[in-house]
Amino acid sequence: MDRRDFLRAVGLTAGVSGAAAFLVACNANEQPGSGGQSVAVSAGGTLYILTDQTSQHLDPAKSQNLAITTIGLIHRKLTAWKTSADGPATVVPDLATDTGRASADGKTWTFTLKDGQKLADGTPITSAEIKYGIERSFDAAFSGGLGYHKTLLEGGSSYTGPFKGGDLASIETPDPKTIVFHLARPYGDWPWIVSMPAFAPVPKGKGTDASYDSTPVCSGPYQVAAYTKGVSIRLTRNPNWDAKSDPARSGLPDSVVIQLGQETGVVAQRLLAGSGNDATAFGSSFVNPAQLAQVRSNPAAKTQLVTSKSGALAYLALNTKRGPLANPKVRQAFQYAVDKTAYQIASAGSADLAGPIATTLITEGIAGREVFDLYPAPPNGDVAKARQLLAEAGFPNGLDNLDFPVSTANNDADKAQALQAALQRAGIRTKLRPLDDDAWTAVVTGNEGSYDLTLGSWQPDFPSANANIEPLFGTSEIGNGGYNESRYSVPEVDALIAQAQGTVDPAAAGKLWARADRRILQDSPVVPLIYTRNSFLHGSKVGDFAIGEFPAYPNYLQIGLAK
Template sequence: MANRSRRVVPAGLALVLALVTAGCNANSQSTEPTKDKNTTALKSAPRGGTLHYLSRRATESFETANAQMVPTSRLRWVHRGLTSWRTLPDKDTILVPDLATDTGTTDDGGKTWTFTLQEGLKFSNGSPITAQDVKYGIERSFAPMFQGGLGYHKTLLVGATDYDGPYDGKELDSIEVVGDHKIVFHLTRPFGNWPWIVSMPAFAPVPAAADTEPETYGEHPVASGPYQVTSFRKGSQAVLDRNPNWKADTDQTRFAGPDKIVLDMGLNNDTIVQRLIDDKGEDKTAISNALISPSQFQRIESDPSISDRMANSPSGYFRYLAMNVKRPGLSDVRVRQAINYAVNKAELQSVYGGPKFGGQITSTIMTPGIPGYTEYNLYDGGDTGNVDKAKELLADAGVSGLKLTLTYPTDVSAIEEKEAQSIKNSLARVGVKVELKGLDGNTWSELVSSADGDYDMTTNGWGADFPSGMSTIQPLFASSEIDNGGGNASKFSNPEVDAAIDAAIAEPDLDKAAEMWAAIDKQIMEDAPIVPILVQRTQALAGSKILNYFIPAYPPFANELVVGVDR
């Protein structure tokens, strides 16, 4: 059920830009405030100016059918969804209506979901946005040419596993259109998080009449958001101008401050960072997806004129050590608990850049910013570990001279090798000998996602696709996610946990579901299949004239929809 491609690159690296003071309202032709977006720490952005986006991607695309971007990303400058995310600097991310009038209704416990579109919405070409356009946009994502992307809907919609898209004239009957404004989704099972799923890129409307060249549609899409693509040179530059048919009073999440957005593609990562550090000319109004390396932090931190423009996420990605519970040396829970006590998390934190840039030490599965997150520590050995307690547990288990393998990928960054060495050193303190095995990323991925992988332990990172415990707990710990490319690297299988996961997935009351996920988090850690290590932080720079850029607790990226330019 879960998307299977959410492993994340080790951080101390990031995608996020500086938090600066906001300006006036952007949702009016005047500079006077015209509406409250229900924010307490975030104002709207001033209208006007040109925003520059510096991209390290070889090419950017505004294709939604196979996109993995979150709903606060630059893709949403051009496209809207049925729902969207509202982020604030100091509050949890919430789900709000976008094209729809509400966040969805269900009358059967979450198996059937109904959304009604706002009336009067138009595409950039002047045609009305209808429920049929949303249905067609979703159906495109099933076409073989668009494999990839966030694919929860591809297993949840009835009949979806046998559907190959609309290009052979077939429709997916489980997406039902009633008139111009109502769309009904029929799912294979109750799924309480469906309102979050419909915020994902594939749920953007696409008029079938405009989809004459699907392979290149992402270069010249018909816009439903506040900007339209007016120029596109693949691998070079895209220019976005205002969509005259977008109406601010229909949109709860986009400020649409800049008059124009210029997106430059294929730039060298280090060159982007240096340009933002230098802060000259048009780079003063630039944001980017460049990764800041730990080696650059000292330079940035030493100069307030630069450090004031760097944002640092309050939360981030989940970094952990997975223990293969099917292996003889790790089948006893006391051994796994001992390893939890033994690991020196402070040293691992230092490997990733320290508490300020690397991340915060953690003892839970869910991360801050995910509803239901509750702080607890079942194996509190302090930040540096408790050697005596670990030795005591190993003795209780009758274990001595234990030898284990620790497998890790070698082609991501040097940090993972240092991380593995640190864990080896930690376990050596309690008499556990660890052999390190570095593998190329593809080989590593195949090994840890197969049921009979020949390894004892592996390091991993994970990022949730949407703010629910389901998006981390189910793919990493459900029995269904063992083998066939699944993310259950610890091979953890507990029928009671599986039943609890199924119940939480089905719960349509998201507040109640959050409490259920919190309980499951602790239930899993009682079996100690992993060692939670860090919540990895993300950082990045913005130009000195960028307004209203910040990193919420979730997602650990800047909200590109609310940015403004100080003129």
């Protein structure tokens, strides 16, 4: 998940707004991952979601939602996520009876559907509806959603969708309850892939025009009753939703109203005032630092604040193809030259607000993650060690004029200035190049690679180290819109990624990913900085509003209301 990870999570892919700037958290005396107040919830009532965005994609083919947020309220998939504050997220059966059965070579996956499932319009959910929904996502007119399956399915790279390309042969439906996927290569994380939006059922013949984005046929607890662009989306109960078969959704509220185009600062004020419907509402945007300070000083308000234990990995990417940065020892010097405490303060005003210091590439809350630190140093760095490594690499006088493009979105400029000052202590002199966010993205994901270092932030699209490692360090992710910002390409690592991806047993795969984490950091293509924390506010009558170990967002599917 790229630096727009927040927008993806809540189902929005428009340009970065002010909401995305607020990567903050409560202080260490509060309880990350949980709210300060226990609210007894029951069925009924209307839940309000307040967002500053003016639109959301409800077409599963177009959605980049995480499984536990908006899209999960209206669409079920073959599998779903179970989140917990006490451990990593796990994959569970949703429309399927299990999380999939793999062939011996890991290339064929078979799922059996549960009995008696229906869409909101009464259409029985069979393997045909799942297959058609997936095939739709390949059509250019309905693109934009998470697309891992498009290259993993055999023949997917050249498939153009059901309207032009007919059936995709690598998805077989031998009977109404069975669906079989033939992959181009072994892939142990396929059970996570089928939890993504594109695997929601769509009745054949539906979704042939753009209106499906606001009027989809739903399979989750709710269906779309009204969608007024820029104003609101109203969800009401899906009478055909089978609660007994759904392990991921409580479906407690009678209805859900998403209020669009709300000003972020006003949202926080409304939630703290708690009048009228705002008592049963929550904000989908991070709480900004100034308002967070107000919340912390108000004991009553603190009960409405929920904070993640950690979150996206923030890092400094070093272009391994550029000049002195091609030398691993030079890159290792950066590990000691950075001041992570200064970065924390620049991010959110203090270390406890920003999030814990990072030393690994795999984020907290991901199964198989191992904790280690290849470059132990004080939080503010070890300048002498950095200078020593630079001298050993042949640069006793340091480095000059390193190009440091930085986005003007968020507060990245402040963070970059803090790093610039820290690097200069070790004789590493950089030249900041402020760019608007689109221009910055074009530079760091383009094919030229015309920069030396840059800031990045990443939270995986699904709860596997696979989604940490390959997007940032696989050779295939260099340029062409990929987020391998360090331009890191090592055949041994690519082979290790392929081996880990092809390992079906999660425990065995986890060991391989942890090995990849260490191996990559030996080359120091990036400097892990912090795991950013996120804070959210909810109304006083909102309960079961919790953030698990992963991802760093509340689980919309479990929220209920007090009577």
